[in-house]
Amino acid sequence: MVGDSTTTMSVKELRDVIGRLGLSFTETARLVGVDPRTMRRWLAGEKSVTPSVVILFRLIDAVPGVAAWLREQFGCSENAAEAEKP
Numbered sequence: 786m787v788g789d790s791t792t793t794m795s796v797k798e799l800r801d802v803i804g805r806l807g808l809s810f811t812e813t814a815r816l817v818g819v820d821p822r823t824m825r826r827w828l829a830g831e832k833s834v835t836p837s838v839v840i841l842f843r844l845i846d847a848v849p850g851v852a853a854w855l856r857e858q859f860g861c862s863e864n865a866a867e868a869e870k871p
Contacts, residue, residue, distance in 0.1 A: 791843065792836035799827055799834060802842045806852050812861040817841055 794802075803813050814824035817838050826832040834842075845851050855861075 792839050794834045794839045794842065796828060796830045799842070802846050805846060806856070808856065808861050812859070816855055816859055816861070 803810060806813060806816075808816065810824045810828060811821045814821045819835075819838070823832070827834045845855065
């Protein structure tokens with residue numbers, strides 16, 4: 786159901802998931818198919834994270850190995866998060 790806790794995400798939850806992914810916000814934006822400006826707006830709390838992206842983040846976070854597999858598929862560095870802060 787759209788609007789319940791499975792399809793909404795706070796800024797803190799979003800930052801926590803991105804941190805666990807070990808990606809920069811730009812890489813995370815690319816991974817979920819949004820413009821980096823959209824990711825910045827989500828991280829600033831200016832816009833709500835799209836429900837389908839919330840579900841994707843929750844799946845990535847819940848299933849062991851998915852984050853590593855996605856980093857490999859998208860050619861993302863696990864250390865990129867330290868190099869780039871929103």
